[in-house]
Amino acid sequence: MKTIHLGVFEVAGPQVGGTLSWPHPRSSSARFHDLEHWVHIAKVLDRGGFDFLFFADGYGYPSVNGDLPETAARGGINFPSLDPAVLIPALARETTGLGFVVTSSTGLDHPVQTARRFASLDHFTGGRVGWNIVTGASQNTIAELFGHTTMQAHDARYDQADEYLDLALRLWQDSWDDDAVRADAAAGVYAEREKLHRVEFSGEHFRSSGYFTVDPSPQRVPVLFQAGTSGRGRVYAARNAECVFVQGTTVAQTAANVADIRAQAAAQGRDPESIRIMVGLTVTVRPTHAEAEELRAEFDAMQTDETVATLYAGNTGIDLLALDPSRDLTQLLDRDDRGPVGQMGQSNIDRFLPKDGRPAPTVREILDDLKGKGTRGFQVWGDPVEVADQLEHLMDEVDLDGFLIEPIFDPADLEDVAELLVPELRRRGRMPAEPVAAATLRERLIGSEAYFRPRARAAESVQPVS
């Protein structure tokens, strides 16, 4: 029986999940500028035995027909958003064991910048940080915002992300020997020069020659997360990730994605069971079934076609409201002006295309299907026993390692999970009876030593800069 790991999905914005919930009286997520809001959430999770708090991030925003739609501004749908990385040290100071995972895309900053930022965060959190590596959503608005004239193609972004991580690993692992830092005041020696090494890296996308300026942090390498379940995304996950966020669509589809990631990891000589695979989960848990159902209905009543379409367009480049509602997505193939479609997030297109001879849903059915879902994965509601039953079922059917809780009404939903659901999971032996007293996020989540195991592949990429 597998232990259930719990993380929480947040954004430093009006609400998480690409759905509308901040105006509801139960929510105070519009307080996202307020440090106290986040400190409260972090403390609830730390006490509740959650493994980590995850912040999604990106520079992009929803765009319909090339511009920010009114629905996004009015509803606070994935807009605006603050930089969550700067929050982390403040939250670490207020907690003891909770990990912090932050997204950073491989498309914009140079790997040296990202490596330095995460090594610094690992120091300031005492080894409780993870990096969610994404090639990025909303690529069209990001390209525009950064003044890029072209948008890199989907699979090419993953090739670049492979190299990106290779260089980051070289910086974290190869520049400082373990015992390079002496910090010996009496001898007047901070670091021993002969234990510092130049990193020489010359790849197709990135070059670097020099010393990494951050001395080794408690984990040396942040725990490597990945989110993105397209075919190429799964290859990337199997090769690189210690923990993978998969998108929950149907149980069968998600189970197939999980099996594929584990099989590909095994084919690369990795222990497939060492990869922690977690799926997004929206939970409404209340003391009684009726109360949970009522709350869930209040959320459902707030959702509209426009909100759904705004989010979907931001993710895929497709404006569902501009399509014929009675036909499926293959109608796009008839159009000359496909723009960035197919080169942005692909998972959310693939899942609605005809498969194995089965007909695809119409645009109207897609809108109905996505209503209230946003970027959310599986959704469950009920009393603590009902919800725990559903979680156990998903764990076993999908071969998961845990869930990424996506709150609707924040922070009240998280308080409910901590107070009502966690005790039930503990009673069933699915969570440790006491919060794990682990020093680092890697030890807590993966159960391995604090340091990332160096990979042969990272060393192979050593090439002299010509």
Ligand SMILES: Cc1cc2nc3c(=O)[nH]c(=O)nc-3n(C[C@H](O)[C@H](O)[C@H](O)COP(=O)(O)O)c2cc1C
């Ligand atoms: C749980 C989860 C979290 C994600 N967080 C982010 C994020 O913070 N920033 C981002 O740009 N994309 C995020 N994504 C989107 C994926 O990374 C996106 O699908 C990917 O960049 C495109 O790759 P794909 O075509 O392989 O899905 C997330 C996806 C999932 C399932």
